[in-house]
Amino acid sequence: MPWNTSLSSALWLILTVATNPSWAAEALHRREFFFVGGEYVNTTAGTVRQNQMYVEKLSPAAATTQPYPLILVHGGGQDGTNWLNKPDGGTGWASWFLDNGYEVYIVDEPARGRSAWNALGGFPTSTFSVETISSRFTAARNSSVWPQAELHTQWPGSGLPGDPIFDTYYASVVQGTANGTEHERAMRAAGSALLDRVGPAVVLTHSQGGPYGWALADARPALVRALVQIEPKGPPFREAVFSSDYTRPWGLTSIPLAYDPPAANGTAAPLEMMPVNATSANLTDCILQAEPARQLPNLKSVPVLVETGEASYHAPYDHCTVSFLRQAGVQVEHLELGQAGIHGNGHMQFLEMNSDDIVAKLHSWIVKTVTS
Ligand SMILES: *[C@@H]1O[C@H](CO)[C@@H](O)[C@H](O)[C@H]1NC(C)=O
Ligand SMILES: *[C@@H]1O[C@H](CO)[C@@H](O)[C@H](O)[C@H]1NC(C)=O
Ligand SMILES: *[C@@H]1O[C@H](CO)[C@@H](O)[C@H](O)[C@H]1NC(C)=O
Ligand SMILES: *[C@@H]1O[C@H](CO)[C@@H](O)[C@H](O)[C@H]1NC(C)=O
Ligand SMILES: *[C@@H]1O[C@H](CO)[C@@H](O)[C@H](O)[C@H]1NC(C)=O
Numbered sequence: 594m595p596w597n598t599s600l601s602s603a604l605w606l607i608l609t610v611a612t613n614p615s616w617a618a619e620a621l622h623r624r625e626f627f628f629v630g631g632e633y634v635n636t637t638a639g640t641v642r643q644n645q646m647y648v649e650k651l652s653p654a655a656a657t658t659q660p661y662p663l664i665l666v667h668g669g670g671q672d673g674t675n676w677l678n679k680p681d682g683g684t685g686w687a688s689w690f691l692d693n694g695y696e697v698y699i700v701d702e703p704a705r706g707r708s709a710w711n712a713l714g715g716f717p718t719s720t721f722s723v724e725t726i727s728s729r730f731t732a733a734r735n736s737s738v739w740p741q742a743e744l745h746t747q748w749p750g751s752g753l754p755g756d757p758i759f760d761t762y763y764a765s766v767v768q769g770t771a772n773g774t775e776h777e778r779a780m781r782a783a784g785s786a787l788l789d790r791v792g793p794a795v796v797l798t799h800s801q802g803g804p805y806g807w808a809l810a811d812a813r814p815a816l817v818r819a820l821v822q823i824e825p826k827g828p829p830f831r832e833a834v835f836s837s838d839y840t841r842p843w844g845l846t847s848i849p850l851a852y853d854p855p856a857a858n859g860t861a862a863p864l865e866m867m868p869v870n871a872t873s874a875n876l877t878d879c880i881l882q883a884e885p886a887r888q889l890p891n892l893k894s895v896p897v898l899v900e901t902g903e904a905s906y907h908a909p910y911d912h913c914t915v916s917f918l919r920q921a922g923v924q925v926e927h928l929e930l931g932q933a934g935i936h937g938n939g940h941m942q943f944l945e946m947n948s949d950d951i952v953a954k955l956h957s958w959i960v961k962t963v964t965s
């Protein structure tokens with residue numbers, strides 16, 4: 594390389610690192626990637642593979658000191674970039690975990706991100722608009738749709754298009770399989786294949802990833818050492834806040850879970866439901882199981898943490914998911930960030946300003962849980 598080129602490259606690198614804190618702050622690590630799961634299907638253009646899942650394994654450059662690796666599962670409209678550096682240039686959760694001695698597996702769920710979508714027969718996809726993302730996730734403060742929204746202070750910038758942090762984040766939003774049932778099915782298969790390959794692990798999910806967390810704990814209870822569910826898609830049986838559609842006939846999921854006694858598989862309503870009124874004006878009513886509630890025997894051996902941001906649209910209803918789990922015999926703790934002194938978080942809390950405070954709480958719970 595001529596001296597002037599290498600000199601300008603070096604200057605460029607120095608300037609870039611100096612002006613972009615995320616470059617300097619990300620944890621040193623080793624990286625490999627692989628794909629798990631999926632199947633060959635015949636199409637009009639020949640045989641293609643579908644439903645395989647991209648997995649990126651990051652290992653600390655220094656020693657791995659945690660007993661179990663972490664598997665990070667993103668939510669709807671997202672992919673594995675959620676866990677890397679933040680859109681405001683700050684350090685993301687993957688680096689935080691690497692700095693604390695975890696091996697980290699980051700997935701792009703089947704048919705999105707780097708996991709190929711089969712254009713010749715794959716299920717139709719959909720995406721989240723700017724209006725959906727800003728009103729629910731990034732600029733929720735002025736929303737009057739749920740009462741806790743006015744507490745939202747932690748998203749950096751206005752949360753609206755034109756703001757560079759919003760624009761950086763929104764550019765990362767991807768399309769995904771629109772049929773939730775089919776996506777749950779594909780994720781249970783690919784996630785089980787990942788656990789079979791990795792061995793015992795702590796699974797951490799966000800939002801739409803929540804139903805996959807329940808399904809994986811049900812399918813591979815011996816391999817899910819603990820389950821951290823950040824605002825898991827809910828509440829039981831139906832949607833809340835934005836609609837009340839009946840979408841999860843198996844309570845936590847739309848695909849079958851192993852209940853004891855077995856639920857009425859193959860019917861439209863496999864579980865008997867019971868409405869329960871809310872105890873406070875800011876909380877939604879719940880639908881739980883009629884008593885005596887069927888139990889979730891596979892999930893009983895898996896410690897669960899459900900975590901909810903103070904200002905999120907999950908704040909009104911995650912209590913229903915926790916009540917449902919307790920009724921079904923699952924050991925669950927509910928970490929409500931506001932009550933733990935962490936204020937102002939919305940749904941995309943791992944990209945928000947105080948994300949390090951949150952991840953430190955999750956780490957404490959994981960350490961306490963897997964070593965007890
Ligand atoms: C694809 O078609 C070929 C030939 O028609 C058949 O042998 C093969 O089993 C099919 N594969 C799948 C995955 O259906
Ligand atoms: C919320 O409303 C206030 C007052 O109208 C306005 O100044 C602010 O920009 C709005 N914030 C967002 C994120 O929309
Ligand atoms: C409901 O939430 C709002 C906004 O945080 C708060 O001002 C109000 O005190 C809450 N009401 C109850 C009954 O908790
Ligand atoms: C979603 O996929 C399932 C098969 O996995 C199918 O039974 C169902 O009809 C589909 N729903 C819609 C709305 O297409
Ligand atoms: C429900 O029925 C389907 C189709 O027969 C079967 O594949 C699945 O294993 C059953 N699941 C449970 C939990 O009963």
Ligand SMILES: *[C@@H]1O[C@H](CO)[C@@H](O)[C@H](O)[C@H]1NC(C)=O
Nearest residue numbers: 867868869870871872878879
């Ligand atoms: C629940 O609330 C509804 C009205 O919102 C009321 O009709 C019903 O009696 C309440 N149920 C219980 C068990 O309190």
